[in-house]
Each structure stands twice: as structure tokens, then as C-alpha cells.
Amino acid sequence: MEYLILFIDNYKMFIIPIAVGAFTQVLKYIIFSIKHGWDISYAMTHGHMPSAHTAFIISLVTSIGYYTGTASGAFAISVALAIIIIDDAVRLRVYTGDQGRYLNMLIRQLPVNEKQFPRLKERVGHKLSEVVAGGILGFILTLILIKLLS
Numbered sequence: 001m002e003y004l005i006l007f008i009d010n011y012k013m014f015i016i017p018i019a020v021g022a023f024t025q026v027l028k029y030i031i032f033s034i035k036h037g038w039d040i041s042y043a044m045t046h047g048h049m050p051s052a053h054t055a056f057i058i059s060l061v062t063s064i065g066y067y068t069g070t071a072s073g074a075f076a077i078s079v080a081l082a083i084i085i086i087d088d089a090v091r092l093r094v095y096t097g098d099q100g101r102y103l104n105m106l107i108r109q110l111p112v113n114e115k116q117f118p119r120l121k122e123r124v125g126h127k128l129s130e131v132v133a134g135g136i137l138g139f140i141l142t143l144i145l146i147k148l149l150s
Contacts, residue, residue, distance in 0.1 A: 012149055013067045014060075020141045021056030024134060028052055051126045051134030053089050057082045058138035066146055086131060093125030100124070 008015060032048050033039070061078045068074050100120035107117045126134075 008149070012146075013063045016063045016142055016145045016149070017056050017059035017138075019145065020059035020138050021052055023141065024050055024052040024055035024137055027137075048123075048126075049130045049133055050137050051089055051131045053085055054126075054131045054134030055138035055141070057085045058135045059142040062139055062142040063146070066142075086135075089126045090128060090131050091125070095125075097122050097124040 028048055028050060031050075057078075061075070061082050064072070064075050064078045101122040104119055104122065107114060107119075
């Protein structure tokens with residue numbers, strides 16, 4: 001027990017974002033399942049409300065900023081990483097979904113075997129509202145966990 005407390009105390013900066021990301025992924029599963037029915041395969045779904053990637057990275061930025069200060073190199077790196085991850089969630093993966101939609105449309109119009117060319121996923125990225133909700137959730141949960149662990 002003593003080692004666990006020491007471990008948590010030494011690695012709070014990274015344990016908190018992992019906990020926030022896991023909680024957000026579970027919350028996303030619950031919200032998605034309420035809308036679409038309960039299926040364990042939805043547990044690792046991409047896209048949808050809220051963005052677990054954004055919650056995790058905002059939690060990491062907040063945690064690093066709190067524990068090392070906003071003038072540290074680690075904070076600067078975490079902000080740069082956050083920009084890349086959020087851009088990927090909002091913009092780049094949406095393009096992948098668009099390509100999937102166009103390819104699915106072509107497959108339906110061409111005389112090809114649909115078993116040979118299975119339907120591609122069309123919803124891969126996040127809507128802006130899902131990313132904002134994930135960011136707010138990540139920030140607030142991180143502040144709560146920092147206070148609880150202090």
C-alpha cells in the first residue's frame with residue numbers, strides 16, 4: 001500500500017490524464033450505447049461525444065502546467081502535442097470519413113461484389129462540439145483530481 005501511494009504521488013502528472021481519458025472513454029460508450037443500443041464493440045468507437053483524445057491531451061497539458069509550471073519545456077511540448085491531436089480529431093480524420101463516404105457511394109454504383117469490397121466507416125473524426133466537450137471535461141476533471149490528490 002505504501003508503494004502504491006508513493007507511485008501515485010510520483011507520477012500524478014501522468015496518472016491523472018490516464019484516469020481522465022479512461023473515464024471519458026467509458027462516458028462516451030455509455031452515451032453512444034444509450035443512443036444506439038448496448039454492444040461491447042462500441043467501447044472503442046471513434047468519433048462521437050465527447051472526444052476522449054481531447055480530454056486526455058487537455059488533461060495532460062493541464063497536469064503538466066500545474067505540476068511543472070507553464071514556463072517549462074514539458075508544458076511547451078504538451079501544448080504542441082495537443083494542437084496536433086486536436087487538429088487530427090477535428091480536421092484530418094473527417095477527411096478520411098469523407099473518402100470512405102465517396103468510396104462507399106462508388107461501390108454501390110459499380111457492378112462489384114460488396115462482400116469483396118466491404119462498406120467503409122464514414123464517421124471517423126469528431127464534430128467541433130465533441131472536441132470542445134472533451135476539452136472542457138478533461139480540464140475540469142483534471143482540476144478535481146489535482147485537488148483530491150493534494
